[in-house]
Amino acid sequence: MIKLTDIRKAYHQGQHNELWALNGIDLAIEANKVTALSGPSGSGKSTLLTLIGCMARPTSGRVQLGERDISGLPERFLTDIRRRTFGFVFQQFNLIAGLSARDNVMLPAYPLGGDWRALHERADALLDTLKLGQRRDARVEWLSGGEQQRVAIARALINDPQVVIADEPTANLDTALSREFMAILESLKQQGKTVILTSHDPLVVESSVVDRVVHLRDGHLVEGDK
């Protein structure tokens, strides 16, 4: 469903500190599968995720979403596609401190202007399925790491995206919580979501939930898919 053709990405292009993070990536990502991007630090995993997730545009190359070429679209359209198609889980969770778990979960839905009551119900339902029902009014900074991550996952799912993107989702979790996360991934897959994540973590990369591992090094794909 997502097709990348000869993707290159430069930071600070034309300046003395020009850096090519991606050097020609060709990759097709299937729908309803869990795809993991793996590779050493600095190999370009996060950069690739931002391009797939319409957070940034490639310096050259094509990104296709379904049948649509989205690499040339202006930012406004990209934002619109992004918030309807993708849900993001960040490594640092990036929750907004001081707000309740539920308020955090609802954040991505505000700019869409859906029905206010329905939105609250949707947020509560998501928190319930992630076993956070009783904690929904707690401020996020009082939650444990695992709870925070589940809030972040609920937030990623609030607009019911087709694709969930997660950058190093288990980097801040211990083994038990990481396993819990893999269980949540499994259920997302059963709901028919497409998941793309990056990870160093063998527990993730070698998990049976992951359908495919893509290796990166210095901005190139390395053969040896799982």
Add this chain to the structure above:
Amino acid sequence: MKIWIERQKALIDFTLSSLARRKLKNLGLLLVYTVIVFLLASVMLYTHALRHEAAQVLKNSPEVIVQRMVAGRHDLIPLGYLEKLGRIRGVQNKEGRLWGYFYDNVVSANYTLMAPSPESHGFGRIADGKIVIGAAVARERGLVPGNLISFRSYTGKLFVFTVAAVLPHEAELVSADLLLLSETDFRAFFDIPAGYYNDIALSVANPQEVRNIASKISETLPDARIILREEVLRTYESIFNWREGIVLVLLSGSILAFAIFAWEKASGLSAEEKREIGILKAIGWETGDVLKMKFWEGALVSLTAFLLGYVAAYFHVFHFSAALFEPVLKGWSVLYPRFELVPVVDGFQIATLFFFTVFPYTVATIVPIWRAAITDPDAVMRG
């Protein structure tokens, strides 16, 4: 449209919980801002109400008043002067007036006593022994028509009057402490001989001619002092402007300090706030959405401050007689021995105040946000 409303609702909702997170900062800002609005609005309301009041009082006063001066002091004016004035062209109406002040020990108040000309007050001729009283007098002394009231005059004699009527309430501003009585009673009470008046009131056919007529009067009556309504108006106006200016100058220092404080608080963007804006962008907010949210934040704070400050100023000026300004404004009480301001609110004035308070504040909150909000959404992925 519905989507738009839902969006604003959601944004305000979020704004409120977001404001609640920085309670101290926002409450502090609100307070400071309320104080600024309060001070400015108090000055504006106060001077505006005074001007309005002066205009009301003067509207009914004659265009020209002629007084006779003896040894540099205002003295009674004899009937002969009235006749001499009649020969000056352009004088439409002339009338000798009888008025005086009387201090009533019972309620410790000053009354203004007048013997009105029959046409002027709508009560017809006031019969001897009758009296028409202002609403405040009636209230203070608990009088209704038919009651008797007695005053001991300056000569020591006791006078008893029957209350014939109470002046209508709407005219209270001008007539609250007014007592109207017949010419005979008035002369007896103050011991003023027949054929003398306190002053002469003139009305003029063509207002443009007022100055010409005034110079003719002073030629005809060299010992007369001539008071023109337009001059009184101008004097009032300049006194008001001057007072207003002084108050504003005195306040400007503190207002400026407040304003700078508020500006800095509003415009300073903490690292935490920058991070939050980054997060919002990353999860799908557009620059415009962030700006709208922050707009609501600034608007809610400054609007609330505006309303609170304005309402407080209203009470301060109209219910507590601008007590805080008393030291500076006291001089006014010479012009207005007994004034209670009637609330007057001017739309243009509100708009001006609104524009100079709410608007800059909202801009001060938006501008730095705008700089932070145009960061790339992928910024949160690093670090």
